[in-house]
Amino acid sequence: MYINNRILVGKTAEAKELFILPEMANRHGLITGASGSGKTITLKVMAESFSDAGVPVFLADVKGDLAGTAFAGEVNEKIQSRLDNLKIDNFKPQAYPVRFWDLYGEKGHHLRATIQSVGADILSIILGLSEAQEGNLAIAFAIAKDEELPLNTIADLRAVLQFIADNRADYNTKYGQITPQSVGAIQRALLQLQNQGADKFFGQPMLEIEDFFQTKDGKGIINILDSVKLFQSPDLYAAFLLWILSELFNKSPEVGDQAKPRLVFFFDEAHLLFNNMPSYRLKRITQIVKLIRSRGVGLYFISQAPTDIPDEILAQLGNRVQHALRAYTPSEQKTVRAAADAFRTNKSFNTEQAILELGTGEALISFQNEKGAPEVVEKATILPPQSRMGVITTEERNHIVAASPFVTKYDAVSRPGQSNTITEPGKKFDPNQAQAEALAKYSPGNFKKDEVKTTVAKTPAKTTARRGKSTGEKAAERAVVNAAGTASRGITNGFIKWLFGKK
Ligand SMILES: Nc1ncnc2c1ncn2[C@@H]1O[C@H](COP(=O)(O)OP(=O)(O)OP(=O)(O)O)[C@@H](O)[C@H]1O
Numbered sequence: 001m002y003i004n005n006r007i008l009v010g011k012t013a014e015a016k017e018l019f020i021l022p023e024m025a026n027r028h029g030l031i032t033g034a035s036g037s038g039k040t041i042t043l044k045v046m047a048e049s050f051s052d053a054g055v056p057v058f059l060a061d062v063k064g065d066l067a068g069t070a071f072a073g074e075v076n077e078k079i080q081s082r083l084d085n086l087k088i089d090n091f092k093p094q095a096y097p098v099r100f101w102d103l104y105g106e107k108g109h110h111l112r113a114t115i116q117s118v119g120a121d122i123l124s125i126i127l128g129l130s131e132a133q134e135g136n137l138a139i140a141f142a143i144a145k146d147e148e149l150p151l152n153t154i155a156d157l158r159a160v161l162q163f164i165a166d167n168r169a170d171y172n173t174k175y176g177q178i179t180p181q182s183v184g185a186i187q188r189a190l191l192q193l194q195n196q197g198a199d200k201f202f203g204q205p206m207l208e209i210e211d212f213f214q215t216k217d218g219k220g221i222i223n224i225l226d227s228v229k230l231f232q233s234p235d236l237y238a239a240f241l242l243w244i245l246s247e248l249f250n251k252s253p254e255v256g257d258q259a260k261p262r263l264v265f266f267f268d269e270a271h272l273l274f275n276n277m278p279s280y281r282l283k284r285i286t287q288i289v290k291l292i293r294s295r296g297v298g299l300y301f302i303s304q305a306p307t308d309i310p311d312e313i314l315a316q317l318g319n320r321v322q323h324a325l326r327a328y329t330p331s332e333q334k335t336v337r338a339a340a341d342a343f344r345t346n347k348s349f350n351t352e353q354a355i356l357e358l359g360t361g362e363a364l365i366s367f368q369n370e371k372g373a374p375e376v377v378e379k380a381t382i383l384p385p386q387s388r389m390g391v392i393t394t395e396e397r398n399h400i401v402a403a404s405p406f407v408t409k410y411d412a413v414s415r416p417g418q419s420n421t422i423t424e425p426g427k428k429f430d431p432n433q434a435q436a437e438a439l440a441k442y443s444p445g446n447f448k449k450d451e452v453k454t455t456v457a458k459t460p461a462k463t464t465a466r467r468g469k470s471t472g473e474k475a476a477e478r479a480v481v482n483a484a485g486t487a488s489r490g491i492t493n494g495f496i497k498w499l500f501g502k503k
């Protein structure tokens with residue numbers, strides 16, 4: 001609940017209020033705890049209060065149990081007894097302004113990024129490329145840039161790879177060794193990625209990050225990315241998080257310390273972000289986490305144990321909620337000890353013991369005070385959420401999506417230049433038709449999956465000829481590669497290069 005300009009999260013048994021100060025909310029945060037201990041509900045309670053404070057929120061809904069935020073909750077017996085415990089008598093169930101997003105374009109606005117914007121480095125991670133293959137992918141990006149070939153969709157990238165393999169003799173000296181083996185391996189990995197449905201994510205119209213920074217009637221919009229299906233492809237999920245983090249950083253102006261953050265971002269299952277991450281990359285992510293604070297963005301990581309998060313990142317997370325952990329094995333005991341050691345000790349209880357004894361929806365809490373120092377740890381009962389807990393029906397979801405102003409912008413089915421439609425030459429974008437199509441897609445009872453066709457760019461027979469091409473022929477090929485792709489080019493993202501460039 002948002003009370004007296006503070007984000008109230010929980011109370012101690014002595015009714016001491018534990019709140020995040022909005023001006024300290026950009027000092028980032030961490031919510032940890034065992035399965036079923038109450039992490040998601042804590043996230044939800046925080047997200048609601050940020051919205052009440054006029055702060056937009058972005059969160060990934062990994063289990064589909066955050067979608068209910070769009071509808072008012074109800075005060076049942078359990079909630080009433082929690083409220084009595086907390087001595088709260090002004091609790092009002094309410095719905096929050098929500099926008100649904102989906103990388104697959106099925107359960108929310110179609111959230112896409114161009115291949116160009118995601119960049120060779122993040123792609124190499126998702127594709128699991130070897131060093132040599134990574135090098136060839138980087139060459140494909142460099143040649144696409146120099147030859148002005150579009151790189152919006154996976155089909156675009158495949159066409160460019162085909163082009164550089166066919167013309168490698170002309171490019172080897174300037175760009176480095178292009179080998180058919182490496183290009184072949186990248187093509188196969190891309191095909192696999194396409195089979196996982198990833199080409200729904202790559203393309204246009206690309207997400208404009210400013211669309212996350214919105215308010216409605218004074219409340220921050222809560223942007224919910226449906227990640228139920230996405231979570232089945234952990235590599236794509238991690239790649240998306242890396243990309244969105246760099247987008248946020250790159251496109252947010254420096255604002256310094258503010259009375260409240262411009263956006264709060266919740267990373268659920270955050271350990272996926274750090275799996276197998278080489279140290280130079282981690283160093284740079286740590287830098288972003290540090291720097292993004294002064295751009296008014298607060299990052300909140302959610303995971304089972306603090307040990308899932310690298311120490312360098314952990315040191316940056318000022319607002320902490322630790323739910324119950326279990327400790328049956330020696331390694332679990334070590335985890336609990338580490339979690340306890342992260343807090344400023346409260347003389348009235350043993351931190352380690354308390355972590356083991358917490359009930360559902362109870363937690364150890366330490367938020368930053370106005371001086372930016374962590375408060376002494378307290379044992380708290382977390383507030384119940386004001387919006388509905390749990391999942392929603394397809395009809396309810398469609399209703400919210402259809403009512404959003406973004407439905408025309410991101411969900412028009414036959415928009416020219418979109419990732420998975422053929423661009424018909426001369427066809428103009430008709431906003432009325434687009435809106436009608438998008439609304440039909442999200443009308444209750446009319447919800448169809450996979451209704452758009454995937455286009456694979458055709459490489460003309462000419463490009464398979466290995467030798468002796470004239471400049472004119474190559475220019476013609478380039479034109480074809482261009483036409484196979486979409487109309488406009490993404491901007492080269494220097495930041496991503498900086499982020500992922502080797503030392
Ligand atoms: N603050 C709370 N107020 C009311 N009920 C709560 C609260 N916290 C937890 N609960 C109850 O406990 C259940 C489990 O909580 P939650 O889903 O947040 O756990 P979790 O830690 O996210 O688990 P998992 O790791 O499996 O996702 C909720 O569905 C809800 O019924």
Ligand SMILES: [Mg+2]
Pocket residue numbers: 039040041063
């Ligand atoms: Mg959860």
